[in-house]
Amino acid sequence: MLPAFNQDGNLPEGVYSATESEMLSRFAATSPRRKWLGERLGDLLKTARSAGKLERVFLWGSFVTSKESPNDLDAPSVMAADFDLEQVSNDCRVVFSYAQARIRFTADVFWTKASIGQETLDLWLDTYQLGKDLKRRGIVEVVSHD
Amino acid sequence: MIENDKQLKAAQETVRNLQYILLAARKVHSATEYRAMSEPILLELQQREQEILTYLSRAEAEAVPV
Numbered sequence: 117m118l119p120a121f122n123q124d125g126n127l128p129e130g131v132y133s134a135t136e137s138e139m140l141s142r143f144a145a146t147s148p149r150r151k152w153l154g155e156r157l158g159d160l161l162k163t164a165r166s167a168g169k170l171e172r173v174f175l176w177g178s179f180v181t182s183k184e185s186p187n188d189l190d191a192p193s194v195m196a197a198d199f200d201l202e203q204v205s206n207d208c209r210v211v212f213s214y215a216q217a218r219i220r221f222t223a224d225v226f227w228t229k230a231s232i233g234q235e236t237l238d239l240w241l242d243t244y245q246l247g248k249d250l251k252r253r254g255i256v257e258v259v260s261h262d
Numbered sequence: 263m264i265e266n267d268k269q270l271k272a273a274q275e276t277v278r279n280l281q282y283i284l285l286a287a288r289k290v291h292s293a294t295e296y297r298a299m300s301e302p303i304l305l306e307l308q309q310r311e312q313e314i315l316t317y318l319s320r321a322e323a324e325a326v327p328v
Contacts, residue, residue: 214301231290243279
């Protein structure tokens, strides 16, 4: 279960697991902007999964705070070690292009492959727990099951 | 915006971490993949470095009161 926001309107520091429905009911229901971003996120997840190599998806940034109208989505993802961008369909490739993903999903899509290693991935997740306001805040991992 | 030396140190650590992540990523992604995946990290790195330079360009007497 996702924890309550702290006094700064952030999740407490840490990486929290939530199913897609839990995540959407918590972060994509409380304002028209959030509902709209939730729809973009649904499209993003569906398109990313269509590559067949999506292993993990996280959310960080203002969407997973108490901010009423977040600017955008920040969605880092980890693809399987044998993921090959050259083999991805044109429709799916939009996920892996920074500029195209911003236009279609209103999202900064950070991505890598599992072969980068758990140590580096942990460092990445730790680094992005420091917000633009230089305060530590939590990250959400979207999981398939409880 | 960085307002004190403690925040400066946190921003400098973030820069070091992002550079480490990019170095690791260069080893496991093809050239095409690396160009695509590094873009948002490079933008973040640029933004953090700019914040550090902005802070260091001010004399201590000009620091924003916390």
